[in-house]
Amino acid sequence: HxxxxxxxxxxxxxxxxxxxxxxxxxxxxxxxxxxxxxxxxxxxxxxxxxxxxxxxxxxSDLAQFGIGFNMRIKPFSDENFRKAIAHAINRKKLREITYYYAGDVDKYAHNVLTSMEERWLSKEFLDKLTVYDYDPDKAEAMLKELGYKRGADGNWLDPEGKPLQWEINCPAGYSDWVLACDELAAQLTDFGIPSECRPIENAVFWPQMTAGEFQVAMLWSAVWWGYAHPWRGFYRLFLGDTGKRIGVPETLTGPDGTEVDLEELVTKMGSTFDEEELKKLVETAAWIANEHMLQLPYCEKKxxxxxxxxxxxxxxxxxxxxxxxxxxxxxxxxxxxxxxxxxxxxxx
Missing domain, CATH: 3.40.190.10 (Periplasmic binding protein-like II)
Incomplete structure (x- = not known):
């Protein structure tokens, strides 16, 4: 050597x-x-x-812990439903129980590491984003607007009158994620959606998630490993492992209301040498991630x-x-x- x-x-x-x-x-x-x-x-x-x-x-481990919803299936295919559920989850409590030394991520879901937020996202941009703060009353009002209602037992029914009941999966070997899974199940149950945490052996968990065989799962979020660069994080969310697992479509509407080809957006992000252009691309990608509520992060791993x-x-x-x-x-x-x-x- x-x-x-x-x-x-x-x-x-x-x-x-x-x-x-x-x-x-x-x-x-x-x-x-x-x-x-x-x-x-x-x-x-x-x-x-x-x-x-x-x-x-x-x-920083250049990554966050997050909650993934299987967007291929109802009710998670409805982004307004996902937004409502985001307000029902106490992300700060999740972090405290899961990973004492992690950083809080309890405002946005924009897929930019909180520790690098100031580097890539302007205050003016952040001020325009939807904030997913913990607000169960707001979550309840949003669900009712979507046609959901509580049954006689206080638990939620979908617009067809069927009860909401979920299984939440996590890798069994990740002791911190198991804690998060249990806490999330308890929070959702208290909110009126009976939920159970079911850890799965690591070797089975990841292929099962990629195959889309789940409802809700604890997943990596804002993964910037290797480069500490936004391209890495948005490639994974839109096109890579996370995108495949949660079912991100090929296009989504952007800030101006037009359809954005996510592969084209990520490719430009990884190839431009113009810093101002890069920041605009990052803000477009961050807007898409946040406003479509693709995934809900709850802490930045240290x-x-x-x-x-x-x-x-x-x-x-x-x-x-x-x-x-x-x-x-x-x-x-x-x-x-x-x-x-x-x-x-x-x-x-």
């Missing part, structure tokens, strides 16, 4: 990561020197107490980069921008630090 002289380790041992609970145990016992599991605050505090030389960096100085030293300061390399694949940051010669066995 052309940087072999910079690497101060003879081997790297990678332990199985079957679920987050296993990795918490590794960290607690000092069996791994570096890991990035989503971890509740009490468990984080316990790890830091057991391993006094452990540090925690919290860079990577929990645990690193233990007891065994390895040379880690960057927890606020060093080098940690931003970890978004979407934390191991790449480790590789860069190793080949640059930053990391060494403790005491060497």
């Amino acid at each position: 052309y940087k072999a002289d910079n690497v101060h380790f003879d081997q790297v041992v990678i332990l199985p990561w079957t679920n987050n609970e296993v990795v918490w145990a590794y960290l607690m016992a000092g069996e791994v020197y570096r890991a990035h599991p989503a971890t509740p605050k009490d468990t984080t505090d316990a790890i830091m107490a057991r391993q006094p030389k452990m540090k925690l960096a919290l860079p 990577l929990m980069e645990f690193h233990n100085y007891a065994y390895v030293e040379g880690w960057p300061d927890v606020n060093d921008p080098l940690w931003s390399l970890a978004g979407g694949g934390a191991e790449r940051a480790d590789v860069v630090m190793m080949v640059q010669g930053l990391l060494k066995p403790a005491g060497q």
